[in-house]
Amino acid sequence: MPGADRVEAADPVKISIIIPVLNEQDTLPGLLKCLQSARARGHEVLLVDGGSEDDTLARAQGLVDRVVRSERGRARQMNLGARHASGQVYWFLHADVILPNDALALLAAQAGGNSLFWGRFDVRLTGRAPGLRMVEWMMNLRSRLSGIATGDQGIFVSARLFHAVGGYEQIPIMEDIALSKRLKQLARPVAVRACLLVSSRYWERRGLWRTILLMWWMRFSYFIGISPARLARWYSG
Numbered sequence: 010m011p012g013a014d015r016v017e018a019a020d021p022v023k024i025s026i027i028i029p030v031l032n033e034q035d036t037l038p039g040l041l042k043c044l045q046s047a048r049a050r051g052h053e054v055l056l057v058d059g060g061s062e063d064d065t066l067a068r069a070q071g072l073v074d075r076v077v078r079s080e081r082g083r084a085r086q087m088n089l090g091a092r093h094a095s096g097q098v099y100w101f102l103h104a105d106v107i108l109p110n111d112a113l114a115l116l117a118a119q120a121g122g123n124s125l126f127w128g129r130f131d132v133r134l135t136g137r138a139p140g141l142r143m144v145e146w147m148m149n150l151r152s153r154l155s156g157i158a159t160g161d162q163g164i165f166v167s168a169r170l171f172h173a174v175g176g177y178e179q180i181p182i183m184e185d186i187a188l189s190k191r192l193k194q195l196a197r198p199v200a201v202r203a204c205l206l207v208s209s210r211y212w213e214r215r216g217l218w219r220t221i222l223l224m225w226w227m228r229f230s231y232f233i234g235i236s237p238a239r240l241a242r243w244y245s246g
Contacts (some may be wrong), residue, residue, distance in 0.1 A: 022120045024052045024113065025096030025168075029079075029086035031059040033104035034068055036208060041072040043108040048074065052113065055093055057086040083160070084177040084184035091168075091176060097124075100165040105208035112203060116165055119199050125173075127166035127192045128199030129158035136209035140217045153200050157189040161207050164188070170196060180237035182244055186228070187237075 026044060030037060044054050053074040058066060059081035066076060077093050079086045087101050098120050109115075112130070120126060131149045134141045148162070158164050164185060174191040177184045192198070212220045227240050 022098055022117055023096040024098045024100055024116060024120075024165075025091075025094030026052060026054045026100045026102060027057060027087055027090035027094060028054070028073075028102050028104055029057045029059065029083050029090065030061060030065055030104050031081060032061045032063045032065060034061075034064040036105040037065055038068050038072075039107050040102065040104055041069060043112075045072065047113045050113075053094070053096060055090045057090040059083075059086050082179070082181065084179050084181075087184075088176045088179070091171060094168070096168065098165055098167055099171055100163065101160065102163050103160055103207070105210065106161070106163065107206040109203045109205070112205070115201055115203055119165075119201065120167065124167050124169045125196050126199060127164070127170055127196055128201060129162035129164050130201045131204045132162055132207045133204040134207055134209040134212070136213055138209075138213075138217060141209055141212060144212065144217070144221065156193045156198050157186055158198060160185045161205070163205050166192060181241035183227075183231050183237050183240060186231065 024047070026047065028037075028040065041054070044052075048054055054072070055075045055077060056066075056069050056073045057077045057079050059079055069076065075093060077086075077089055079089045090101075091099050098116070100116060119128065129152065132145060134145055148159070152158055152162060170192065173195065174188070176188075178187045180187065189198070215223070223244070227244065230243075231237070231240060
């Protein structure tokens, strides 16, 4: 069962867990609960807030090592978090995920002595609709075959490699795909089969099949050169 990371063995590297947020008062506490034992073992949790107007920051009080205030924009927020991080590995997590018990130990083991590595986890969605099982399978398989990771999959990357490629491109959408393309030119991604439990709220709110078609259409459009600014307008519309 997903929950707090209970592995007690010392980890070989320090991991900086960077969480970009905007109005996540309902989802964030579950993730932060998972991360407290990681903090006790010397890892750090950085919350990068893009201007939340709810109780996000109040609910994070005492549960993170640092709150960084940023302009809105996920790429901008994650880059700013990385500039304030002190770990050898950066792990970028969305606020609406719950970690498997051994997530930090698995990640630290993958790091080993390699200073140029990156990767992601498999995902499982919270909803019970049968179609969501297909979405999970497609996400994990597509990523394994393409070497491209998305933010839902919890991208991790060594600090050295992250800075070597210049971090996230400052674009309004598709920043994770753009980063993956640059990273895999230098290192093959690690695909951790342990699953992050990811909220299915986007699929449920927009409609399962509508969201699937939208995501595939946007990725195809990005591949053929449609600008991220235009894609962001389609997505928000």
